[in-house]
Amino acid sequence: MSPNCHMSVTSFSKIIIITHEFYPRRGGIATYTEEIARAAILTGHDVEVWAQALPAGLKEGIWPFKLRRLPLKGTHGIRCQLSIAREFIRHRRTLQEATVYLPEPGPILTLMWLQLFRNLCPPHLILTFHGSEIIKFHRNPLWRPLARKLFQRASLLSTLTKYTRELFCTRFSFNEDRVLIAPGAPRSNFNPQDPTPGKVNIAKIIVLTVGRLHPRKGQLLTLRALQALPVEQRAQIEYWLAGTEAKHGYDAKLHQQATQSDLTVKFLGDIPDEQLGATYDQVDIFALTSVEHSNSIEGFGLVYLEAATHGLPVVAHDIGGVSEAIDDGKTGFLVPPDQPEKLTAAFSRLIADPALRDQLGTAGRAWAQRNQWRDSVDILFPKS
Secondary structure (H helix, E strand, O other): OOOOOOOOOOOOOOOEEEEOOOOOOOOOHHHHHHHHHHHHHHOOOOOOEEEOOOOOOOOOOOOOOOOEEEEOOOOOOOOOOHHHHHHHHHHHHHHEEEEEEEOHHHHHHHHHOOOOOOOOOOEEEEEEEEOHHHHHHOOOOHHHHHHHHHHHHOOEEEEHHHHHHHHHHHOOOHHHHHHOOOOOOOOOOOOOOOOOOOOOOOOOEEEEEEEEHHHHOHHHHHHHHHHHHOOHHHHHHHEEOOOOOOOOOHHHHHHHHHHOOEEEEEEEEEOHHHHHHHHHHHOOOOEEEEOOEOOOOOOHHHHHHHHHHHHOEEEEEEOOHHHHHEOOOOOEEEEEEOOHHHHHHHHHHHHOOOOHHHHHHHHHHHHHHOOOOHHHHHHHOOOO
């Protein structure tokens, strides 16, 4: 355990957040990082974010904290690792005098190697884990001992869910009381209308999935489950998919599958954050049936909370930390990932029962607000 593990951030003048996952990247870790930085500023902390370079042609956002763009694209490749290593070395004195927060695996991987050199590991280091990186760090026999050494040196370790904490502690032999839970919440600029403004298409029940088109997000499984509904229910619904197209032809598989029945399927593409709320307000059911894929798992899922904030009942697979984002039977339905007939049955039940949709959606609004970003900031950066 680090000798600094009980120090408060008031022992240091500044919080420096170093990340590969920041605007213009969206969702997941990028959202978590931005919201933690915003909430830290609101609670009186001095915050500076070091993030990957902004792609040419994009306009920088307006931030309440100081933002420093690093000369790297933000991948886990060797070039980005070397680039961020140079930044750690160049600014080592600044980092020695700050609370350094690494909210994602990119800079953590770099620091795993830099810690082998004297005075290159910040003395007050806070790390957050989301899920998949735990498996990747542990499976690599070269990374595993370096990761364990760095984690032992850290002042504070955190995860978003109990599931991820258990995964971390099991893989790296830590006691659970060494790892704190700093959960996520809906985006601070996510303000759904209540009551919801009038739907444009009131003749159809619309099922929506929001997420990049990727095998791990399970859109193909949702589509097949909806296509397996009785013909009279298929005629009542539309399936909308919002998200960027993926590599490896997954989007082509989705388009091909969409032609296999009379179900109406609409591909909405990438919807900007400022327009996403209006999309949620036009639909009736949210579905994201993620699955374990290679070394990737669903550690939590902030998008489930966003959907619940809009009063939508949620249908999901019961994997990873998803059960901590959905209250099964009260805000939506969790279905085993290997039982497609139960997935179809969950959709069928919601399509047939508008009162149940309203009941789950109303409960979901309150459920989504039970965690606040300020609470997570107090956990990560306690003041004396």
